[in-house]
Amino acid sequence: MPTLIFGVLVLLLALWVLGVIAKVDPKIAARVLKLSGGLLALGLAVFLGLRGEINIAIPLGAAGLALLGWLPFGPAGFSARTEKTGGNTSRVRSAYFEMELEHDSGKMSGKIVAGRHQGAELDRLDVKTLVEMLTEIDEESRALLTAYLDRREPSWSEYAQGDAATGRVAASTGKMSEQEAYQILGLEAGASADAIGRAHRTLMKKFHPDQGGSTYLAARINEAKEILLRRHR
Numbered sequence: 001m002p003t004l005i006f007g008v009l010v011l012l013l014a015l016w017v018l019g020v021i022a023k024v025d026p027k028i029a030a031r032v033l034k035l036s037g038g039l040l041a042l043g044l045a046v047f048l049g050l051r052g053e054i055n056i057a058i059p060l061g062a063a064g065l066a067l068l069g070w071l072p073f074g075p076a077g078f079s080a081r082t083e084k085t086g087g088n089t090s091r092v093r094s095a096y097f098e099m100e101l102e103h104d105s106g107k108m109s110g111k112i113v114a115g116r117h118q119g120a121e122l123d124r125l126d127v128k129t130l131v132e133m134l135t136e137i138d139e140e141s142r143a144l145l146t147a148y149l150d151r152r153e154p155s156w157s158e159y160a161q162g163d164a165a166t167g168r169v170a171a172s173t174g175k176m177s178e179q180e181a182y183q184i185l186g187l188e189a190g191a192s193a194d195a196i197g198r199a200h201r202t203l204m205k206k207f208h209p210d211q212g213g214s215t216y217l218a219a220r221i222n223e224a225k226e227i228l229l230r231r232h233r
Helices: 001-022 026-050 054-065 078-082 127-133 139-152 180-183 193-207 213-231
Strands: 089-093 098-104 108-112
Touching: 078 089, 089 180, 098 139, 108 139, 127 139, 139 193, 139 213, 180 193, 180 213
Parallel strands: none
Antiparallel strands: 089 098, 098 108
């Protein structure tokens, strides 16, 4: 009888957890599902072990540990704990640059798409070379490059001379398209209003000026949100 009662309680708890995670982001739901499954499996293994059913408790406990990532196998095993999982990536483009913003880490990377360094990866160029470019490019590209430099080398302005450090608060030079707005927020076309809001909050936590970001990037992220939310009004 106690086993039956325990099984019913486990089932009710599982149904409640499934109901909760169905309402949240799929990636979060997957993590919660693995965590709850691991804990439930461990709990049941302990219960069965205390009843003397060791032949069932041991494999069930091992499965629970694997789900929790405490054993080098299973969906949350050793490799999942030692390798960083990829997150969403936003893309911002100007006349001279294509930039990528990693939501999880806040890292910026990109390449040059015009000018004498066309095709070069920004990470492969030294800071002095990048600073010299500031006097050669348009205002919007300057704002994007200074945002990159702020994150890569906060003391980059020591290399700047004259007008080279301008462009920190530059505005967009053209109207943003819906396609560009989706790329900036790292979303697929047709994303829901909730997904747009979540992506906006995630990016602002990383790229707001108060968090070490730039006025330019924050403005672009806000603009992208406003453009996409118009479809849901």
